[in-house]
Amino acid sequence: MxxxxxxxxxxxxxxxxxxxxxxxxxxxxxxxxPRVMSSTEMQINGLYVFDTPRDPGAFTLIDHRGEPFTKESLKGQWTLLFFGFTHCPDICPTTLSFLAKLKQELATTEAADTQVVMVTVDPARDTPEVLAAYIPYFDPEFTGVTGDFIKILSFARSFNAPFRKVTAADGTYELDHSANVVLVNPRGDYHGFFKAPLDLAKVKVTYRSARYLWED
Known part of the structure; x- marks a missing residue:
């Protein structure tokens, strides 16, 4: 040849x-x-993402470190926002434990730009000092937020998170509140929400898909 x-x-x-x-x-x-899910698939798996994210407007609250918590506090990273209170017997500690586990299992880059915030619906009892003793137990990087009741109420309404006080015969009270976890995008806008009950595998894949589709 x-x-x-x-x-x-x-x-x-x-x-x-x-x-x-x-x-x-x-x-x-x-x-x-990881396969990117469509909006319909995400919804089936418990994540509802809005076609147009919603601006919650201006607000001024205070975090458990004594620092102002404003719209700027939600910018620059993704936020998983939960409404609860420290006297909550079950839903709140369970949800915070779930979010701590979720953050541990996120990829390094995802975890680095994900913050978890619990906004109290019981500001009369949940002062910054009380939150400072409670929130870091779940994760030192988590943030607890409180403020005047009217401001908390207005803030919760911005994220479709209703709550109400339930008083017992002996004068003690609990709070009925949403168990959903709100998703806030890096512009500080209400991006969607994870509907309770929460499933770790489903939240991980839907959260990743929501991030990818927003950045795409």
């Missing part, structure tokens, strides 16, 4: 092998990437 012919054959084989290698690498990379 002439040298020129051998050379052509070699280049042809090399080209075929290179093409196969590219296809295989593309396939491996594709199956390693």
């Amino acid at each position: 002439a040298l020129a012919t051998k050379t052509r054959v070699w280049f042809t084989v090399a080209g075929i092998l290179l093409f196969i290698a590219v296809i295989l690498l593309s396939f491996v990379n594709r199956i390693q990437q």
Whole structure:
């Protein structure tokens, strides 16, 4: 076989092998990437994302570190926002424990720009000092927020998170409140919400999809 012919054959084989290698690498990379869910699939799995995120407007509250909590506090990262109170016997500690576990299982880059915030619906009892003793138990990076009752009420309404006081015969009281977790995007807008009950695997994949679709 002439040298020129051998050379052509070699280049042809090399080209075929290179093409196969590219296809295989593309396939491996594709199956390693998490599948992005559609908005309908996310909704089926408990995450409701708005077609147009909603601006909650201006607000001024205070966090458990004694720092102002405003619209600016929600900008620059994703926020998982939960309404609860420290005297809550079950839903609140369960949800905060869930969010702590979720953050541990997020990818490094996702966890780095995800903040978790609990806004109290019981500001009469949940002072910054009380929240400072309660919130870090679940995660030192979590933030507890309180403020004047009227401001809390207005803030909760901005995120469709109703709550009401339930007083017992002995004068003690509890708070009925939403168990949903609000999703706030890095512009500080109400992006959607995770409907209770929460499932770790479903929240992880829907949260990742929501982030990807927003950044896309």
